[in-house]
Amino acid sequence: MAHPSRPRTNRSPVSRPAVPAWLAHAFRAQRGPxxxxxxxxxxxxxxxxxxxxxxxxxxxxxxxxxxxxxxxxxxxxxxxxxxxxxxxxxxxxxxxxxxxxxxxxxxxxxxxxxxxxxxxxxxxxxxxxxxxxxxxxxxxxxxxxxxxxxxxxxxxxxxxxxxxxxxxxxxxxxxxxxxxxxxxxxxxxxxxxxxxxxxxxxxxxxxxxxxxxxxxxxxxxxxxxxxxxxxxxxxxxxxxxxxxxxxxxxxxxxxxxxxxxxxxxxxxxxxxxxxxxxxxxxxxxxxxxxxxxxxxxxxxxxxxxxxxxxxxxxxxxxxxxxxxxxxxxxxxxxxxxxxxxxxxxxxxxxxxxxxxxxxxxVCFGASAAIAQALHHTRWYGQHAHWYWLPATAVFLVKPDLGPLASRVLCRAAGTVLGALVFAGLAALLPRPAGLIALVAVCGALVPVATRHFAALTAVVTVLVLALVMAGGEPQASVSRIGETLLACALVLVVGHLPMPGRRGGGVRDRLTVAGSAAHAYLLHVLGESGDPTERWALRREAYRTLAEARTAIAVTAAELPVLARHSEGTDAIAEVLERLVDTTTACAVHLDDTGRLTPRHLHRLREALGELEQQGIQVPLPTAA
Known part of the structure; x- marks a missing residue:
């Protein structure tokens, strides 16, 4: 019931700003048993x-x-x-x-x-x-x-x-x-x-x-x-x-x-x-x-x-x-x-x-050069394993581990957490038995930690630091954090540098492969070939290449806006290609049963091909259709 001294007003619902895709991706984790x-x-x-x-x-x-x-x-x-x-x-x-x-x-x-x-x-x-x-x-x-x-x-x-x-x-x-x-x-x-x-x-x-x-x-x-x-x-x-x-x-x-x-x-x-x-x-x-x-x-x-x-x-x-x-x-x-x-x-x-x-x-070479330049300075302290910096950069620069910003955030957070956890455990565990047990526990956690890059980074950080100490080296948590943050900054810079060729070429290359596979599948079905094995193989290749293109598009879409804009419109192309392959599959089943296509099948084919043509992709419809 409304308060008598406060007249009821119509208030519009409060709209909360959407979380940017590059930030939301850092909190996603794979699920499964x-x-x-x-x-x-x-x-x-x-x-x-x-x-x-x-x-x-x-x-x-x-x-x-x-x-x-x-x-x-x-x-x-x-x-x-x-x-x-x-x-x-x-x-x-x-x-x-x-x-x-x-x-x-x-x-x-x-x-x-x-x-x-x-x-x-x-x-x-x-x-x-x-x-x-x-x-x-x-x-x-x-x-x-x-x-x-x-x-x-x-x-x-x-x-x-x-x-x-x-x-x-x-x-x-x-x-x-x-x-x-x-x-x-x-x-x-x-x-x-x-x-x-x-x-x-x-x-x-x-x-x-x-x-x-x-x-x-x-x-x-x-x-x-x-x-x-x-x-x-x-x-x-x-x-x-x-x-x-x-x-x-x-x-x-x-x-x-x-x-x-x-x-x-x-x-x-x-x-x-x-x-x-x-x-x-x-x-x-x-x-x-x-x-x-x-x-x-x-x-x-x-x-x-x-x-x-x-x-x-x-x-x-x-x-x-x-x-x-x-x-x-x-x-x-x-x-x-x-x-x-x-x-x-x-x-x-x-x-x-x-x-x-x-x-x-560029990342691997630059990180190796920086690490060797710092090798003899006091910044490294007693721990002078310069290979950590280029090794960290290798993992950070890999696009199959997620978008760049997400990788950097997860790597930094995971390393800080893992280094702090190890610093506490190193002060309590007996040596070397405690270090060996810690390595065994971390080894068991690696397969489940792969579901999130930050969790994997934390587990691997503890494991590597335990191995270093077991090998006779001093505790290296502080230097590990510093090297990781330096690698994160380096990879962020290199990831935004202009390179020869068109930016986002990997996504468009996968779309080109998917379009070629869809075209081959369409030609085979409308050519009324009597080889079902060949048709199923072509169908598998069409759907598989589309799935790979979709994965690449999803990763690129979750990049920072300056990178994500280079692949704008690719998701719409993938959607049309999927509709084309689905329609081709429906045509194949209908042709097997009746030997001819309905006006609905032909309309959906021409509609998908027309949309692809508007996107600059030519997939000609066979004359027989």
Missing amino acids: VPWSAMTRGALTAGPLLLAGMLAGRTAAGVLAAIAAMLGGINDRPGSRRASVPRLGVPAMAGALGLLVGTYAGQGLAAVPLTLALTGLGLVAGGLSAVGPVASAAGTQLLVAAAVGAGMPAAESGWQRALAFLAGAGWLLVLRLALPTPGSLVGDFRFDGERQAVADVYDAVAALLDAVGGERATARRVALTAALDHAQDALAGPRLRRYAGSAAERRLHAGFAAALPLAEAATALYWAGEPVPARAAEGPRRLAAAVRGSTGTGPLPAPRRSAPALRALDDALLHAAEALDRAEGAHRGLLGRRGGLRQALRAAVGPGGREYGLRVA
Whole structure:
């Protein structure tokens, strides 16, 4: 009730200023189940490796092995065992090479030639990092290890240090391949990650069918693309046998191949926008349970065949159940990226690769030069490990870890927190037992800390400071904070420097690749080719490249305004390309059923192509359409 002496007035609602995207991104964290298996492996690597080195009288080698295990733990993500071989092994080999090169360069070159050599190495590693996640991790470890090798004084030779590094990373890989994980005892032990990935595809199809016609349908379609990408990567890892695999392996390949027409039909229903019967999602969920439990599919729900997409869905369900029960082999061509080597080279030398390579080279070289110049000054105090500054700059300059401003804020906050925590613990823990235990605990926390860059930075800071002290060095929390803040300032400056070529070239290059993939898919469908395997492979490539472009656009949009403006309008182009690919998928399903397209299909195609033309992108419609 209003107060009698205060007349009621109409007040407009108070509008709160929106949080800038670059600041909001710094508070976002990934979600998911606790990675207990990865945490167990982390606890069994860095700490025990350090202890083994101390017991053997080779503390320096134990420190290097623990560093390799820590870097490997950052890359120890959920997935199949076979996919973990390149994900962990390739960066480890790159790190060993960097340690070898850095050690001999640091011993044989003066400051200026060494700085130039590190700058050139940064240029190469930066360009290669634009190829993909594994290449990016390899580039990071190459440069970090090169800086450590050049700046860390040690009695060991370069090849001995490289072997110690490989031993640490190899021990983590052995644990990844040998230790059981939740669900690994169901069916063939080796394929637990592949089973989960393929089952997730069927669950994603069911979730999309449940959401068709609703507000969450688009998000579920995006989730289906992510599930297909993950399953494709899991099954495309190194084969355990060169030729015919086991029955379990053949069943998984057959299950993935059978999920592709099912996803195609579900996407066509999503495009139509009309809700489907609730029982339509029961079939994919039963198939998911059959894959996850390595059991038979059992009876499927009665079909509804009132529309072409529903008929395609029913046929795909029956085919998937039959393929899983018979465990037939799948087409291997569905698992690889189309033109993989060509696309990798194009990414490395394209606009994005060149721009990224130049920024990495400038950051890495400048930080090495500044660190060496400060090496003999009092600013460093007793702790004179100049490699920390370039190693920190390498992590900060990487765009796949988030927008620049977010990376800098998270790195600064995480380092300050980690250094303060370690300073307190170092005053209380006994040595060396307490330091070894602290390294083991931090190693276990690394896999879960990867969900937020600040948390990861804090854990890694504690771990590295513990390793330094275990190696006989004094407490270095203060110098660690100073070097990190200096690296943050350097990367901020370099990140805003103008570079040759068009700014935002990486995003536009990915959009160009996505547009080419969408065009190839459209031409194949409207050409009425009778090869469904080729169509599914083209469809996978179209959606995958679009997802990669969307990720790059989202990162750029959360940059500071001076950087974000260079990619304005790219999100609208990606949205139109997605509608074009969705419409092409609906056309494919309808052509399979009726042999012709409806006016609605043609109108939506021409509408999407017209919008792309307005954006300066030419995707011609075939004459037959």
